[in-house]
Amino acid sequence: MIIILATHNKDKLRELLPLLEPLGIDIKLLDEFPQIGEIAETGRTLRENALIKARTVHRLTGLPALADDTGLEVACLRGQPGVRTGRYAGENATYAENVTKLLRELKTVPESERSARFLTVIAYVDDDRELLENGVVEGRIINERKGVGGFGYDPVFYIPQLYKTFAEMTSAEKSNISHRGRAFRKMKKLLEELSAAQTENSPQLNSRS
Numbered sequence: 001m002i003i004i005l006a007t008h009n010k011d012k013l014r015e016l017l018p019l020l021e022p023l024g025i026d027i028k029l030l031d032e033f034p035q036i037g038e039i040a041e042t043g044r045t046l047r048e049n050a051l052i053k054a055r056t057v058h059r060l061t062g063l064p065a066l067a068d069d070t071g072l073e074v075a076c077l078r079g080q081p082g083v084r085t086g087r088y089a090g091e092n093a094t095y096a097e098n099v100t101k102l103l104r105e106l107k108t109v110p111e112s113e114r115s116a117r118f119l120t121v122i123a124y125v126d127d128d129r130e131l132l133e134n135g136v137v138e139g140r141i142i143n144e145r146k147g148v149g150g151f152g153y154d155p156v157f158y159i160p161q162l163y164k165t166f167a168e169m170t171s172a173e174k175s176n177i178s179h180r181g182r183a184f185r186k187m188k189k190l191l192e193e194l195s196a197a198q199t200e201n202s203p204q205l206n207s208r209s
Contacts, residue, residue, distance in 0.1 A: 003066050020188065039053050047132065050069040054130075070085060074102070095151055136182070141153075145165075
């Protein structure tokens with residue numbers, strides 16, 4: 001079984017590959033297909049963007065594709081940055097610029113009122129099916145960066161139960177509780193079922209999302 005991971009983001013790949021390796025699937029990276037450039041994320045929701053990326057890569061290569069989209073939703077900002085999480089401070093914003101804008105927006109908001117969540121939606125597309133799963137982790141936004149690990153908003157996304165930001169965690173700690181880890185573990189189970197169904201020539205699986 002061959003699957004293309006539909007992302008050019010090397011930080012995401014560092015988190016995703018260890019989650020998928022135990023499946024024994026031949027994982028191809030998007031960099032191996034130079035004809036595929038950046039895919040415009042024009043969807044209004046994370047679900048739409050994940051499907052856009054997976055469908056595009058599958059259409060251009062003929063191979064099964066796996067894509068995700070992730071959003072940070074801050075309650076007091078009415079769910080922002082949401083679908084614009086990666087470009088909150090502008091289309092070509094750096095991680096640092098996005099975090100700086102977020103902290104500026106929350107400057108007058110007490111930490112106790114900065115509840116937030118990360119949501120990841122993952123899509124799998126092949127010739128016969130589209131599968132969707134998601135993962136969520138709850139936390140809050142602190143007012144200063146802590147830790148040097150991870151990427152994106154990790155230095156300010158704090159998990160109260162563990163007294164750490166994502167950036168203060170080891171890769172294994174973060175993967176165990178993160179939105180992306182939870183979503184991909186669910187998808188991993190679907191892919192295992194799909195592989196078994198193909199082997200046994202069972203009826204096609206449907207998305208459970």
